[in-house]
Amino acid sequence: xxxxxxxxxxxxxxxxxxxxxxxxxxxxxxxxxxxxxxxxxxxxxxxxxxxxxxxxxxxxxxxxxxxxxxxxxxxxxxxxxxxxxxxxxxxxxxxxxxxxxxxxxxxxxxxxxxxxxxxxxxxxxxxxxxxxxxxxxxxxxxxxxxxxxxxxxxxxxxxxxxxxxxxxxxxxxxxxxxx
Amino acid sequence: xxxxxxxxxxxxxxxxxxxxxxxxxxxxxxxxxxxxxxxxxxxxxxxxxxxxxxxxxxxxxxxxxxxxxxxxxxxxxxxxxxxxxxxxxxxxxxxxxxxxxxxxxxxxxxxxxxxxxxxxxxxxxxxxxxxxxxxxxxxxxxxxxxxxxxxxxxxxxxxxxxxxxxxxxxxxxxxxxxxxxxxxxxxxxxxxxxxxxxxxxxxxxxxxxxxxxxxxxxxxxxxxxxxxxxxxxxxxxxxxxxxxxxxxxxxxxxxxxxxxxxxxxxxxxxxxxxxxxxxxxxxxxxxxxxxxxxxxxxxxxxxxxxxxxxxxxxxxxxxxxxxxxxxxxxxxxxxxxxxxxxxxxxxxxxxxxxxxxxxxxxxxxxxxxxxxxxxxxxxxxxxxxxxxxxxxxxxxxxxxxxxxxxxxxxxxxxxxxxxxxxxxxxxxxxxxxxxxxxxxxxxxxxxxxxxxxxxxxxxxxxxxxxxxxxxxxxxxxxxxxxxxxxxxxxxxxxxxxxxxxxxxxxxxxxxxxxxxxxxxxxxxxxxxxxxxxxxxxxxxxxxxxxxxxxxxxx
Numbered sequence: 001x002x003x004x005x006x007x008x009x010x011x012x013x014x015x016x017x018x019x020x021x022x023x024x025x026x027x028x029x030x031x032x033x034x035x036x037x038x039x040x041x042x043x044x045x046x047x048x049x050x051x052x053x054x055x056x057x058x059x060x061x062x063x064x065x066x067x068x069x070x071x072x073x074x075x076x077x078x079x080x081x082x083x084x085x086x087x088x089x090x091x092x093x094x095x096x097x098x099x100x101x102x103x104x105x106x107x108x109x110x111x112x113x114x115x116x117x118x119x120x121x122x123x124x125x126x127x128x129x130x131x132x133x134x135x136x137x138x139x140x141x142x143x144x145x146x147x148x149x150x151x152x153x154x155x156x157x158x159x160x161x162x163x164x165x166x167x168x169x170x171x172x173x174x175x176x177x178x179x
Numbered sequence: 180x181x182x183x184x185x186x187x188x189x190x191x192x193x194x195x196x197x198x199x200x201x202x203x204x205x206x207x208x209x210x211x212x213x214x215x216x217x218x219x220x221x222x223x224x225x226x227x228x229x230x231x232x233x234x235x236x237x238x239x240x241x242x243x244x245x246x247x248x249x250x251x252x253x254x255x256x257x258x259x260x261x262x263x264x265x266x267x268x269x270x271x272x273x274x275x276x277x278x279x280x281x282x283x284x285x286x287x288x289x290x291x292x293x294x295x296x297x298x299x300x301x302x303x304x305x306x307x308x309x310x311x312x313x314x315x316x317x318x319x320x321x322x323x324x325x326x327x328x329x330x331x332x333x334x335x336x337x338x339x340x341x342x343x344x345x346x347x348x349x350x351x352x353x354x355x356x357x358x359x360x361x362x363x364x365x366x367x368x369x370x371x372x373x374x375x376x377x378x379x380x381x382x383x384x385x386x387x388x389x390x391x392x393x394x395x396x397x398x399x400x401x402x403x404x405x406x407x408x409x410x411x412x413x414x415x416x417x418x419x420x421x422x423x424x425x426x427x428x429x430x431x432x433x434x435x436x437x438x439x440x441x442x443x444x445x446x447x448x449x450x451x452x453x454x455x456x457x458x459x460x461x462x463x464x465x466x467x468x469x470x471x472x473x474x475x476x477x478x479x480x481x482x483x484x485x486x487x488x489x490x491x492x493x494x495x496x497x498x499x500x501x502x503x504x505x506x507x508x509x510x511x512x513x514x515x516x517x518x519x520x521x522x523x524x525x526x527x528x529x530x531x532x533x534x535x536x537x538x539x540x541x542x543x544x545x546x547x548x549x550x551x552x553x554x555x556x557x558x559x560x561x562x563x564x565x566x567x568x569x570x571x572x573x574x575x576x577x578x579x580x581x582x583x584x585x586x587x588x589x590x591x592x593x594x595x596x597x598x599x600x601x602x603x604x605x606x607x608x609x610x611x612x613x614x615x616x617x618x619x620x621x622x623x624x625x626x627x628x629x630x631x632x633x634x635x636x637x638x639x640x641x642x643x644x645x646x647x648x649x650x651x652x653x654x655x656x657x658x659x660x661x662x663x664x665x666x667x668x669x670x671x672x673x674x675x676x677x678x679x680x681x682x683x684x685x686x687x688x689x690x691x692x693x694x695x696x697x698x699x700x701x702x703x704x705x706x707x708x709x710x711x712x713x714x715x716x717x718x719x720x721x722x723x724x725x726x727x728x729x730x731x732x733x
Contacts, residue, residue, distance in 0.1 A: 040604060040710040042689070043648035044696050052689065052702060052710045059687045059702050059710055094691060 013133060015104030015140050016083055018074065019066045021123050022104050024133060024140045029085050031095065033103060036080040047073070050099055055084065062097040068148060069124045074099050087146050098145070107135045114142070184236075191235045193344045196282050198224045199273050200415065206269045207418050209254070210261050218255040225251065232280065240279035243293060246300040247272050253304050267426070268303060270419065271296050345445050347405045355405070358398040365391030403590055406446070410488045410497070411439030413448045417459055421484065424463045431470050431481040432463055438488035443495055444590045450567055451497065451587065454560040458499040458583055459484065461557070466503030466581050476578065478502070494569075494589055494611075500582035506575040508532045514541065533573045537561045565717060567591065568609065568700060570665075596684035596703065596713065599661060600677035602650040605711040607684055607703050612663045612716045614670065616678050619658040632660060632672060641672030642719070665717045673714075682706075686713055 013024035039051040039062050048068040052059050062082055066074045074080070082097040117129040122141060128148045133140040202224050205217055229244035247269065253259045275293040277283075369387045372379045379387075414436050421434050467473075467482035474480050487498040508529045515521040515535045535541055539558040564571045569587040588594070588611075595610035619641075623632050628646040632639045641660050644650075655676035662672050684703040689696065689712075700715035 038709050040702075040712065041648075042693060042696065042699065042712065044698065045693060049692060054704050054708050054710050057704060059689060059704070061690060061692045089691065092691065096692075 010108045010110045013107050013109060015107055016100035017102045018100060019071045022140050023143050025143055025145055031084040031086055034082050036076050036082055060097045062099055064099050085145055087149055109133045188235055191231055192282055195228055195280050198228050199277060203273050203419055206266055209266050210263055221251050237280055240276055243276055243297050246297055250300055250304040268299055272300060351405050355401055358394055362391055362394045365394055406444050407442040408445045408448055409439055410441050410443050413452050414439055414486050420459055430467055432467055433481050433483050435483055435485045441488040441490060441495055446591050447587055454563045457560050462501040466501040468504055495587050497585040498582055502580040505577040505579055505581050506533055511535055592686055594684050594686060597681045598679035599675040600679050601644045601675050602652050607711050607713040610681050614662045614664050616659055616661050619660050619674055639672050641674050643674040663716050665720050671720050
């Protein structure tokens with residue numbers, strides 16, 4: 001809003017750090033930022049689900065993006081926090097917490113400040129990104145958080161049910177679970 | 180479409196659902212008993228429906244309702260005979276009306292063609308006799324030539340999700356409002372007291388807090404009571420289901436309902452409908468024999484299906500019993516062996532054999548009929564019941580019949596919980612499954628995921644939660660075992676680090692990301708603000724019983 005000359009095309013992004021890299025999410029997806037508090041581990045859940053925490057009386061699942069990206073799990077520090085985001089998952093709205101080492105900044109990006117994601121070289125899979133944002137001299141990875149949680153990876157949660165069944169059946173039942 | 184119209188329609192649908200359910204009940208009894216007051220009630224219902232449907236923009240439904248009205252008039256004046264075929268047609272008309280208005284049908288009947296039914300209703304009313312093609316098989320799609328009429332009629336809207344509504348007496352709501360007001364005042368007083376540090380002693384503050392706490396508990400109880408509805412609303416659709424099943428199978432079945440007035444949480448009523456439907460279908464399809472067979476066995480050719488509900492300490496019992504053939508342990512044994520669930524020479528007591536029917540994919544039916552073999556089995560029924568924190572048990576006698584008993588909690592949102600500590604975490608066990616707690620003697624403390632404890636001379640298998648959940652950190656100094664009951668009189672233990680006592684717990688669902696997580700039924704927020712997981716005793720233990728050996732926690 002500080003640049004009223006181009007209000008329609010400038011969008012705001014909130015950046016945060018995961019495993020030393022700066023990522024950003026569209027600010028409209030971010031509901032709030034809360035302090036990192038104890039997260040209860042959920043036995044049997046995939047490793048990238050850190051657990052659940054109490055968000056003013058409701059239960060909030062907390063995601064460890066570092067694990068999701070195939071990196072070492074995040075170790076909570078003094079500046080760690082949880083970014084509460086709203087994602088759409090197979091048509092449903094879901095509120096999730098994303099674990100961040102630190103919060104970066106709010107960046108305003110116009111169309112000229114965004115580049116398509118490069119074919120390779122990024123620390124995360126290219127299809128998790130909507131693009132690269134130019135903030136000053138550096139680039140910020142713009143995440144497609146819906147995509148990160150979608151598809152095959154989500155089946156992991158459903159596949160757990162199948163873990164007790166023989167492996168042959170595991171595949172079909174995880175498909176059912178995802179439906 | 181304007182969104183406010185959709186809201187008005189939702190109200191209309193809720194009302195129409197009730198009207199149609201009432202009409203369905205009446206049509207079921209129309210052949211046997213129908214006095215003039217029955218017809219008056221029918222007239223009122225169908226007339227209301229006709230008018231409202233037109234107003235809400237469902238002209239086809241209104242037109243169909245008008246035809247039904249005509250026919251009822253003829254029936255009432257005894258201008259047409261009251262036959263079973265006619266009753267079937269009227270029931271199909273109810274289905275067609277549901278389809279046209281967009282009410283999801285509990286009886287999940289497919290292939291309803293409103294155009295065809297409309298035509299047959301007109302024919303029945305005009306001819307003053309039963310329609311020529313009134314067998315249940317004739318609910319086939321309309322013939323080509325009638326397409327225009329059918330097209331005009333089926334403007335069916337996509338069926339929206341069932342509106343969840345509940346009627347609550349205004350006096351109850353008023354009392355709730357009063358209580359909320361009183362709580363607001365008590366909270367305000369407490370805030371004022373807290374804002375003046377040093378002026379009030381901790382005892383005074385605590386007393387003020389207890390005051391509002393008492394009011395809050397009154398409110399909680401009232402809200403829970405308001406959610407209670409008679410379970411009869413879950414039973415009633417089965418009169419229709421049985422009628423259809425009897426027609427389809429040629430079996431004669433009588434429905435006996437009792438305990439319909441027993442009150443349960445409205446969510447329980449909604450969620451047991453599907454499992455009950457399955458059990459009823461099962462009983463008719465597998466349990467009750469055809470009339471000739473029954474006669475040959477010296478039984479009444481008409482079978483009886485009983486649905487019975489009653490209160491039991493802390494919950495309710497729903498029984499589905501039939502006086503059919505009963506389960507055949509020999510056939511279950513053969514099938515279990517064929518599936519590799521039982522060793523070739525292994526023997527089990529009958530009670531344990533019966534448990535196999537809850538195994539996924541288990542069916543002893545020699546043929547797949549229209550009714551069974553739909554891909555869902557008793558395993559789904561059991562998991563649905565367990566999702567409600569309930570349990571299911573079987574009691575059967577060869578030749579005498581089978582009774583399936585569902586044990587359900589009264590409410591789904593609040594439980595008495597027993598807190599245990601394991602490492603850094605706290606878990607909640609439902610208090611109703613906890614029998615007693617004992618110390619784990621040092622002599623029994625072998626490391627490992629499970630073990631057997633000598634409990635007053637009896638072996639008691641126990642599961643060490645710390646190892647089962649792959650917790651990190653050093654093992655506790657001393658361990659305790661919580662003894663829980665599951666299934667029919669079985670006992671097992673959970674070895675934990677600490678016993679933290681009992682408390683009332685509000686259960687929060689874990690959400691979509693954690694669907695189908697074995698052994699966890701929900702979560703609860705503790706007094707210190709942390710989240711604790713509520714453990715599902717029976718699935719935790721069953722996982723071990725079904726798959727012995729070191730299956731690592733995923």
